[in-house]
Amino acid sequence: MSEQLHDEQPRSAKKKWLVALLLLIGVVVGGYYGFAVWQHAATHVSTDNAYVQADMAQITPRVHGTVTDVLVHENWWVKPGQVLVRLDTRDYEVRLAEATAALTRARESVDQLFAAVAVANERRRATQSQIQEAQAEVAVAQAEFHQAELDLQRAKQLAEEQVIPVQRFDQAKTQYDAARSRLHAKQERLEEAKQNQTTRGRETDQARAALGNTVAGERSEHSLVKQAEAAVHEAELNLSYCTLVAPMEGMVSRKAIEVGQRVQPGQALMALIPLHQVYIEANYKETQLTHVRVGQPVEIRADVYPDHVYHGTVESLSGGTGAAFSLLPPENATGNWVKVVQRLPVKIMLTEPPPPDLPLRVGLSVEAVIDITNHDGPRLRSLLQERRQKEAVRGATRAHAPTAVNPTPTEVAQGGQ
Numbered sequence: 001m002s003e004q005l006h007d008e009q010p011r012s013a014k015k016k017w018l019v020a021l022l023l024l025i026g027v028v029v030g031g032y033y034g035f036a037v038w039q040h041a042a043t044h045v046s047t048d049n050a051y052v053q054a055d056m057a058q059i060t061p062r063v064h065g066t067v068t069d070v071l072v073h074e075n076w077w078v079k080p081g082q083v084l085v086r087l088d089t090r091d092y093e094v095r096l097a098e099a100t101a102a103l104t105r106a107r108e109s110v111d112q113l114f115a116a117v118a119v120a121n122e123r124r125r126a127t128q129s130q131i132q133e134a135q136a137e138v139a140v141a142q143a144e145f146h147q148a149e150l151d152l153q154r155a156k157q158l159a160e161e162q163v164i165p166v167q168r169f170d171q172a173k174t175q176y177d178a179a180r181s182r183l184h185a186k187q188e189r190l191e192e193a194k195q196n197q198t199t200r201g202r203e204t205d206q207a208r209a210a211l212g213n214t215v216a217g218e219r220s221e222h223s224l225v226k227q228a229e230a231a232v233h234e235a236e237l238n239l240s241y242c243t244l245v246a247p248m249e250g251m252v253s254r255k256a257i258e259v260g261q262r263v264q265p266g267q268a269l270m271a272l273i274p275l276h277q278v279y280i281e282a283n284y285k286e287t288q289l290t291h292v293r294v295g296q297p298v299e300i301r302a303d304v305y306p307d308h309v310y311h312g313t314v315e316s317l318s319g320g321t322g323a324a325f326s327l328l329p330p331e332n333a334t335g336n337w338v339k340v341v342q343r344l345p346v347k348i349m350l351t352e353p354p355p356p357d358l359p360l361r362v363g364l365s366v367e368a369v370i371d372i373t374n375h376d377g378p379r380l381r382s383l384l385q386e387r388r389q390k391e392a393v394r395g396a397t398r399a400h401a402p403t404a405v406n407p408t409p410t411e412v413a414q415g416g417q
Helices: 002-043 090-160 166-211 223-240 383-400 409-416
Strands: 044-053 057-059 065-070 083-087 243-245 250-253 270-273 279-285 297-302 305-317 343-350 365-371
Touching: 090 166, 090 223, 279 305, 279 365, 297 343, 305 365, 305 383, 343 365
Parallel strands: none
Antiparallel strands: 044 279, 044 365, 057 270, 065 083, 083 243, 250 270, 279 343, 297 305, 297 365, 305 343
């Protein structure tokens, strides 16, 4: 009996040491993991109020018409420029033919205006020639009248002295009357030519006013032709709008169009979702955004793929909370007020496209964890905007860069010396 008690005492002592050792190991491991969890919570902020988003494109017609062909179906993947829908083009072909005929008429009208100006100028020159001819005839008639007047005076004096017979005096008087009549007729013709010149000048001014500032070598610049050309261009555009193409690469979703349906401008026919360019919109509490900066790394886990981690970057922070942009924003200045922690949308861009076998869909729920260790980044900035600006500057620099010229053998030799 004493031997059994003696054997149980070492065993109980060993058990106590083993339990103490296990407790010590548990405390050490728990403290390590607890410190790790505390450190992770101190350097990371996370939320499960985050969803996959994309800049979707709504396919809407720009003209009304009847659908004749629908070349895609729901969930099809399309490329930029791929034809999606065709509308009946017959009405717009008729309008294009009318606009083309109107353009031809406008060009003919402009040609007629140029011809009218040319005719008016020719008539004006002819009238000027008539005036010059009439002035010459008036001068001759004045000379003849002056001579007839002198002859009449001499004949009258001689007839009074009875040197010549009365018949000679009558002839001189008849010649005087005829010269005076011819002078009056020539003067009237000259006045008529001058009046015609005034009329021709008005006709020329009217023709030039109808022609406008267009010169002979720029008939296509006339306002009538320009207006008709614009109508033709508009008809061509409306005809081209009967073919709806994909503006970008993406998946067809929410297709609401069938053959034979009558559509109106702005009617939503389908949506294109660029699943290769999705981003995350995470709604963090305002108390979590103290140390969030643009450019900080983000780990993303989607509920649909819980074992895969997507990597992203904080692209920008929204300019207002979700409540500020809601349809009915809260009126905190009236009634009873209860403070509610607001949420601010944070846009997160993926650093690399999702794997082909793990695609993200718009609206999927994700968990976004931001590493806030680095506090040097800005708060008011957009990485996408900066990237576009740098690309624009790089493109402008490349466009203005001088073209490299290969040196001649003489220049190479001189450089070596």
